[in-house]
Structures are given as structure tokens and as C-alpha cells.
Amino acid sequence: MSVIKIIPLQFSAVEELEKMLSIISRRFKMETRLSAHPFDMNPYFDPVRSQYNANEIIQKLVAVAGEENKIVGITELDLFIPVLSYIFGQAYLGGSAALVSGHRLHNSRYGLAEDPILYSERLLKCLIHELGHAFGLKHCLKPGCVMVSTTYVEEMDQKSDKFCQTCQAELATLTV
């Protein structure tokens, strides 16, 4: 039976992730577990940009995912893809791996007081959003749906961690 595996990659707040497992499991109706994996992030560091190359990390994750499982790497490091200045997360549509970064989800990054609850909520939305892509869902236009495309944390705070009815129905067909 296939499972969703969440792999911390230089991510310290593992207890936060444990709280999210049951929610992610409910959203995708699939067993979700934390999984440790030895992973050296240094080869993916770009000294010019002082960021980590998400495309290359994902390719490495695909290799460890296995055919039936979905794997999500989660990190505190700052991610980029070559053409964009930063990303919150990355996944290939219908692929087996996804990657999420909490680096730009902290309030303190934007000169505001740190808010651990808000940070956790943002992280959960990112995880579900990227996993949604990995299951084959595209961006959604329905306000509030977790699959709405967001490029700022303020936008992320506007949406929920739930799928709209349309995305939920489509997900059901994709996870059969």
C-alpha cells in the first residue's frame, strides 16, 4: 500500500510535523508518516545565490521515493529554481516527490513579531499544496482553496489548508 513520507532535510521543528501528519492523512486519505533519510544538502548549495537548488534536490528525492509512494522533503533552507528568485515549494505535476521550505514562512523575515502558530499553518498549507501537485492537481482559482497559487505569505494566509469541492473530487479520481 502506498504512503506519503515526509522527510525532514535540515529541519529542526520535527514535533510540529508530527502534529500535521493526521491532517495530511485525512486530506489525502492515505497513510502519512515521518521518515528519516540521510541526505547531504551541501552539493545543492549555489554560492552565487546563497540558496539551494530545488530542482536538483527533487531529482534526488525522486530516486528514494519508490514507485508507489509520495515523498515530501521539508527544510528550513532557502530554495530557488534557476529562473525564479525564490520558491516556497516545488513539485512536478503527477510526480512522486515534492519539496517545501519554511525559510520564507517566518513572520520575522518580514520585520514582524514571530508567530509560531501562523508559521505552522503556512507550513501545513505549503505541504498540502505541493503534495496536491504531486498527485496531479493544478492551481485553482476558487478563493480559499489550498491549491490557489500564492507568491506572498500574505496571500497564503488568505487561503485555507483544505481543498475546494472541485479539487477534492479531482483528487479522489487521482488517488484511486
Next chain:
Amino acid sequence: MDNNLSILVVDDELSVRDSLSNWFIEDGYTVDTAEDAKIALKKIEAFHFHIVLIDIKLPGMDGLELNRRIKAINEDMVVIIMTAFASVDSAVQALKDGAYDYVCKPFDPDAVTHIIRNASQSIQLSHENLSLQDRIQSLVNVEDIIGESEGILNVLEQVRVVAETDSTVIINGDSGTGKELIAKAIHMNSSRRFFPMVTVHCGAIAENLMESELFGHERGAFTGAQYARKGKFEMADGATLFLDEISTISMKMQIEILRVLETKQFTRVGGNREFKSDFRVICATNRDLTTMVKNGEFREDLYYRLNVFAITIPPLRERVEDIKLLSEHFVKLYADQMNKGTRHIGKRAAKALRNYAFPGNVRELENLIERAIVIGNGDTVQLKDLPFEQNIDKPTWESIQDMEHHHIENILKKYDWNISHAAKALGVDRVTLYSKIKKYKIEKAK
């Protein structure tokens, strides 16, 4: 999100092609990639892409040259130039060559989302523009004006002839004969059709407001003129100015209008600046202007200035053969609008319509049919659905004028001399009703 737009990403770096195509696929776009200009051109010739993102530095032909080639193939294709080395010269050159936008790599996720959204809006607007132009062209086709009588066919032939010219047209016809429709047909079949037809209902504008309405006014020109305002002459620049009920304008305004028609120049009320406007004039009247000229009620010089090409629309009573066609047209129109299944006109109802004089002309017929559709049931308009059942079979009045006189009198009584309601019931405007009351010397019973 399902987008019908297709995007081609042209970049020699595989990681950029992969990143961008993945980003766009997640947004629901159809995406293809090309690693150089040669492959890109092949793909563009084989498939219609809406948006092409091109890296400025490509092996062989560079992005700027590719942009020029694409524009030669399809001018409407949206090209966005990307570069890792921002240079003002190359950006300016790309935009001069027709590129839609220019972005520097790496760009913020928000920037690319905005550029693509703006580009897709621009494509959508351009499509809408084309489809609206098509709709405008088919809005008032001369062929769509209903009637097969000699009188109306003659009018339509005149419309065809005069539409292509820029001549001033005067449309004569009783109230309700469709003078505005004929004016629209002339406008829509002229070279000015992509501009609006600016209509002035001269009879409905108070004398003291007419000057400001036609010429516009500057701020502070009179009490209450808080803002400068364009007049109808100015609004009709490049378009058609339709002066309805031209016979109702005062002698003073006639002089002013004559001057503007001759020079196509005017000043706003309270201003000194001369404005020029290129407009074509079509006017309409239900009164005989030659008689008015003889009686000194209308300026002869303005009459001759307007009467370059005259079209006279015969009243409905003189083209009885059109009543059937028009009735059937209105039945279908209003039945569709009201979601009713009415499709036919009963024999007795058709006979009654044929025998009726229609003092309110086509407008009255239209109102009769609309009312019949509202109150009727079934798929056929019956005689009982028409409001003149008793009067039709046994005409009481000798002449049409007598009939009109008494009909107006009856309607006024019915609506307790409420002019607005009576005019609506008669299918004429209030000015016309007042002129008929004056003409027939109808007085309210004390």
C-alpha cells in the same frame, strides 16, 4: 485552473526550460519548450502559441532576432523577452520590435505570474475586440430591416446608396415609423461604424439646456457647471450625429447649428477655445419642413444644408403588406424574450391587424404584439389578445385623422390625462402626443 492559452519557452538552459514549464503547467497552461531559435520557429509554424518566452542569449540566432521573425509570422503573438544580463539597449530594441514585455532572470514568482496574467488579459481583450467588431458589423444589416413593400424596399435601397457617402441625410416619417432604426442602419453601414452614433432627441431637451447639450460647457460657465463637459458635437468626432425631431429646435439654435454644420468648428459655452469635430449629420423629423420653411418656422438656409439626401419612410398604413412580416417578427422576438411558446398569429387577429390604421405606426404594432404576448396563452396570438377587438370589425370613423383624433382622446380619458402613460400606451413620445393634442384641439373635460 484551466487555461486555454499555450506557452512556448525558448531557452538554451534545460533547468530554465524545466522550471518554467513546470511552473506554467501547474497553472493549467499548455506548455512546450525549445532550446534554440530554429526549433522554436519550427514549433511556431506547426502550432499556434499564444505566448512565447524567449531568452535573449541563444545559440545561433539570438532572442531579439527570433522576436523579429515571430512578429513577421504572426504579429499578434505575445513575446516576452528574458535575460540574465539586463541592458537598457536590448530591452528598448525588443520592445521596439514588438515584444510585449522584458524581464530579468531570475525573477520573482510574483513577477512572472503577473506578466503572464497581463498578457493573457491582453490576448483576451484583443479577441473580444475582434468579436465585438464582427458583432457591430452585423448589428444593423440593411437586409435585416423587415419589410417587402415597395415603399420600404425603396428606403433600404436609398440607405445602401447614401451609407457609403458622407452626405447629410434627412429622414422624414411619421412618429413610430423607425426613423432612428434607419439612421442606425446608415451609420452602421458607413465607414464611421466603429465610432458611436451620438443621438440628440431635440424635442426632449429644454431650450435653455440645448446649447450646453450640443456644444458642451467649460467649468463655471453657468451656475452649477462645476465641471467642464463635452457636448454632442464634440462627442461625435469621427462618428455620426443623429438629430432626432430637428423641427422642434428654436430659431436661435437653428442659426448656431447651421454655423457649426458649415464650419465643423464650435466653442463650448463659457469658453473661448475653438474645437474642431469631424461628424456626419443625420436628422429626422415627423413634420413637413418645407411647410415650416414657408411658415417661417424653420430657417431656409438650414433646411437646404440638411436636405442633401432625403429619405421618406412611408407610414405603416401605406404598406399593409409589411404588417404580417413585422407582426411575425415581433411575435418571435417577444415570445423568445418572455420564454413563451407563442409562434403564430390567428386568422382573425391577422385580419384585424391588417385592417387597423396604426396611427402609431411600427412602434404601435410592436407594443400591440408585446402586450398580446404578455396576456396571451398558447402558441397563437388570438383576436381577444389584441386591444381593439370591437373597433376593428366595425370602423366608426370615416378618415384616418378622425380615427387618430378619437383614439387619442379615448386613451387620454382612459389614463386620466396622464400624458406619460397615454403616450406610452399610444406608442409615441410625449412631444408627439402634445403636438397631436394641439393639432386636434383636444381639451380635458371639466
